[in-house]
Amino acid sequence: MESKVLKIIQDRFSVRDYEERPVEQEKLDLILEAARLAPSASNSQPWHFYVVRDKQKIKELSGEMPLGTHLVINSFIAEAPVVIVATAGPIDLLHRSASAIINKKWYFVDLGIALEHMVLTAWELGVGSCWVGWFDEKRIKKLLDIPRGEEVIALLTLGYPKDGLIPRPKNRKKIEEIVKFI
Ligand SMILES: Cc1cc2nc3c(=O)[nH]c(=O)nc-3n(C[C@H](O)[C@H](O)[C@H](O)COP(=O)(O)O)c2cc1C
Structure with a gap:
């Protein structure tokens, strides 16, 4: 049996080294559509996506990180042609209360699904992520003028990756370590 989605999942890896060439609007639209169609708790769709293409803003996004760690961590952001800042919120009272009762922040899950939809669609279109x-968070919210009720x-x-999208071996736990059939 074959699965096209599984093939994309198997091949995909994180790309941190990008060509300068921009990502076409048409591809960005498809990638964002994949996020829009993602499932979410009670279909709450708690997301906003700030698509940053302005070179100066991207440089500023990649600036100082928590604890002054920008020199070693995530400096690659500065060279990315597109950075999507994904926020959740404002979370309404119903979802806030439901989350509090079962002690789970479902909006984190919702955003995770939407973002990974984008990652997989991007890969299929030849775009790395x-x-x-x-x-x-504080600095990014100020930089992009993100409303107070939203959480990054x-x-x-x-x-586009400098070295192409050539699949490489994955470092993952074995299936027996993580799955229990009952
Ligand atoms: C929630 C989350 C946060 C991550 N944060 C970072 C990050 O800040 N910097 C980075 O370089 N990679 C980050 N990554 C990428 C992971 O390091 C990467 O997915 C993991 O090492 C597996 O490698 P692969 O994506 O190439 O398969 C993050 C991944 C996830 C899912």
């Missing part, structure tokens, strides 16, 4: 979870969940860099 990298999740970025290490960022300075993650960044996603996008662009």
